[in-house]
Amino acid sequence: DSGVTQTPKHLITATGQRVTLRCSPRSGDLSVYWYQQSLDQGLQFLIQYYNGEERAKGNILERFSAQQFPDLHSELNLSSLELGDSALYFCASSGEPPLLTFGAGSRLTVL
Amino acid sequence: GQNIDQPTEMTATEGAIVQINCTYQTSGFNGLFWYQQHAGEAPTFLSYNVLDGLEEKGRFSSFLSRSKGYSYLLLKELQMKDSASYLCAVRDQAGTALIFGKGTTLSVSS
Numbered sequence: 001d002s003g004v005t006q007t008p009k010h011l012i013t014a015t016g017q018r019v020t021l022r023c024s025p026r027s028g029d030l031s032v033y034w035y036q037q038s039l040d041q042g043l044q045f046l047i048q049y050y051n052g053e054e055r056a057k058g059n060i061l062e063r064f065s066a067q068q069f070p071d072l073h074s075e076l077n078l079s080s081l082e083l084g085d086s087a088l089y090f091c092a093s094s095g096e097p098p099l100l101t102f103g104a105g106s107r108l109t110v111l
Numbered sequence: 112g113q114n115i116d117q118p119t120e121m122t123a124t125e126g127a128i129v130q131i132n133c134t135y136q137t138s139g140f141n142g143l144f145w146y147q148q149h150a151g152e153a154p155t156f157l158s159y160n161v162l163d164g165l166e167e168k169g170r171f172s173s174f175l176s177r178s179k180g181y182s183y184l185l186l187k188e189l190q191m192k193d194s195a196s197y198l199c200a201v202r203d204q205a206g207t208a209l210i211f212g213k214g215t216t217l218s219v220s221s
Contacts, residue, residue: 002153033208042213043154043198056207090153098202099144100209102153 003027004103006091012109018079021106025072025093031055032074033100034066038087049074081110113137115212117199122218123189131184131215133199144209145173145184146198154198157184186217194219 003026013019025032034046036059045058049068060066063081068074078085086109092100114136123129135143142161146154160166160175160182172185184197196216200209 002155035211043200043211045208045210048208058208058210088151099156099159101156104153 002101002103004091004093004101006089006103006106008106009104010107010109012111013081014111015081015083017081017110018077019081019108021076021078021089021091021108023074023076023091023093023103025074025091026095026101029093029095029101030072031094031098032068032072033092033094034060034074034076035090035092035102036087037090037105038084043090046076078108083110086110113201113203113210115199115201115210117197117212117215119213120216120218122220125189125191125219125221127189128185128187129189129217131186131197131199131217133182133184133212135180135182135199135201135212137180137201137203137210139203140177141202141204141207143173143175143182144200144202145171145182146200146211148196148198148214150196157197189219191219191221193217 005024030051033048036044046060048056066076088105090105092102117133145157148154158173170187196214198214200211
């Protein structure tokens with residue numbers, strides 16, 4: 001157990017729908033990162049939050065949004081889902097030193 | 112922008128030594144990381160280099176040359192359980208996210 005908790009583990013939904021993925025970071029970690037991993041693209045950085053504020057943005061689509069709450073948990077919202085959004089979504093957290101620790105991931109299947 | 116290259120696949124035999132290379136181009140540099148990922152599982156941290164040279168950690172070692180934009184991960188005394196994907200990642204500035212290469216899938220056979 002890495003200490004980073006992600007829910008749900010698996011999610012199956014239809015095109016056009018909206019889903020929310022949740023992440024609780026390791027105790028004491030202030031930074032949360034979201035990554036998408038599909039078979040052909042590898043681990044793609046989506047977005048980073050630090051203590052509730054957006055810190056950096058990667059290849060995140062406009063249909064996707066995220067936030068980090070005062071208790072430091074984070075949610076990634078994916079809307080108007082397309083078949084190509086099917087992937088593993090990982091959350092990671094870091095403190096000091098800034099080494100990323102990953103959660104077990106949420107596997108999203110869009111049918 | 113950033114560009115990270117590593118071989119797609121490698122094969123090796125149990126007990127052997129394998130070296131996985133990684134080259135990178137980034138606008139800044141604040142560390143190179145290696146992660147191991149078994150299929151369908153989370154990446155797990157292996158090693159971290161921020162200065163030139165070799166970092167040794169048991170059967171695994173990682174080397175960095177910042178002037179050449181080059182790193183390698185050396186795995187000794189290979190075991191079947193080392194069959195996994197090995198991800199090279201760089202951080203271009205302090206406090207920002209890691210950018211990952213596409214990973215090298217290592218298959219260890221007996």
